[in-house]
Amino acid sequence: MLELLRQAWTVARKDLLLEFRTRTAIVSAVVFTALVLTVFNFGRDPTAVSVIDLGPTILWVTFTFAAMLALNRAFQLELENQALEGLLVSPVSRTSLYWGKLLANLAFVAVVESVGLPLFVLFFNVPVGRVLLPLVGVIALATLGFVAVGTLFSALVIRTRFAELLLVVLLLPFLVPPLIAAVQVTARLLGGRPLSEAVGYLKLLAAYDIVFVSLASLLFRFTVDE
């Protein structure tokens, strides 16, 4: 188990170092997040729908599409000089490889979300002070689920033509359950409702995470092995 985690960390650290060196994907995702929130801010009629009703949907749609940029780049890195082939010849286990990619993707998406959330608060004037901790918890819970599925699918489509488009088409249907749950919990938190009202959705998010992290860890090797 320790060896598995050590290998996963080695892969994740390499991915993060590469992203730190190039900064192309992270800058694109952050700019994308800022642009989408700006467009929604100026494109909505504040007298028609209240921020508390519309805000959670905007927040989660923004996070979802920004995360797609991260997921697309996860295995693109490995196409350069066919590094993926080298990884598959090496003794690194497929589970370690998946967990390494998952870790790097989670870090990447967390950075995007940590920029997106303050911008959301700024643009939409949403009071998050009292619910910041539970809100961060919900974001973490939902992000883990959809990044777990997205990491698996990004490996699946990487050798196909139109990989970037295919990833979105394959992934979005799988994101519906965590997105619904995340939007509902966020709406209740921002509306000042007690967290106990959202226990069902929180359980759904937790179950989704457990099921899809486990399933993706098991299925990953079928996506990369010839």
Add this chain to the structure above:
Amino acid sequence: MLLADGLRHTFGGGRVVALDGISFSLAPGRTLAIFGPNGAGKTTLLKVLAGLIRPQAGSARVDGGRRAIGWIGHQSHLYGHLTVRENLLFWGSLYGLDAARRSARAADVLARLDLSDRADQPVWSLSRGLLQRAAIAKALVHDPTVLLLDEPFTGLDLAAAEQLRALLGELRGGGGGGGGGGRTLVLATHNVDEGVELATDVAFQRRGRFVHFAPRGTRSAAEVAAAYRRATADA
């Protein structure tokens, strides 16, 4: 020790036969040079030996498993935005070398491949020949006992190719690298002149079959080339 037993593999639902019942074994210190035209199945054979492709029939075994294999494919497997040294340290870490050992191994292979002065240069800035040398350094960093080389001389100038031949000869004999005994080398190329001097055993592959497999003995490159032409013409 490397063992292949009845390897068979096809692509395109059986339309393209890449491997058709290939069997051989190779002891430590031996170098098998596989010659064959493009599409003969040489790369598929090496990929099966490396564990990249699971054959549809037969089996391949390398003593020591994946950790024992050094693989040089058509591409370098190096990350362009990392330096040569960072790449070597990353691959060394994946092969389970501790920090001190991978630093020492990286320094050693960089020196042996005359890359020490390029160690802190990003890989994207290397020329084709330097990139190939860096790829070889990557394949050697974990001190493998079996080296699988697919067209390793591609992109090298005459001096670099000669240097690589000398290095491979040294590796086969167990000279340096801390590996102790000799290594097993399998070298695939379509050019008989490349690598024939290194070979202790020679195979000619055509349409997924070994049409000739024998020790090279005292045969010269010209004699091997003539035998290759005869064998591939007759097959």
